[in-house]
Amino acid sequence: MIRPHRSHSLWYAFLLHRLSGIGLALFLPIHFYMLALALTDPAQLDGFLAFTDLLIVKCAEFGLVFLLAVHMFGGLRLMALEFLPWSPRQKTYAATAVALAFFISTSFFLQAM
Numbered sequence: 001m002i003r004p005h006r007s008h009s010l011w012y013a014f015l016l017h018r019l020s021g022i023g024l025a026l027f028l029p030i031h032f033y034m035l036a037l038a039l040t041d042p043a044q045l046d047g048f049l050a051f052t053d054l055l056i057v058k059c060a061e062f063g064l065v066f067l068l069a070v071h072m073f074g075g076l077r078l079m080a081l082e083f084l085p086w087s088p089r090q091k092t093y094a095a096t097a098v099a100l101a102f103f104i105s106t107s108f109f110l111q112a113m
Contacts (some may be wrong), residue, residue: 002004004064017074020067027064060107 037045052059077093 009091010094013074013077013097016070016098017078020071020074023067024064024071027067039044058109058112061112065108066101066105069104072096073097073100 034045034048037048054063074094074097077090077097080093081090
């Protein structure tokens, strides 16, 4: 049986914010490794940068930018919940956060192509 609060759309917004944070945390070690390569082994970094021209990597970048944007806009929505009075439009704010994240990540993806 699903608990009543887990069928609420704002619970899904919380879950998306939490999962995007976990996804970004899993990406950070790879990011720091690439930064270390830039400082210590530029030849190996050039090989990796050639790998990033593949379509599958560009699609993964789309996912990463989407996670980043969802996490940012979801965090802004949560901060608004903390500092602003509660309103019945919270579902609209959550949907707007996802829509803005999708717009930003899609424009990034189209520019990368």
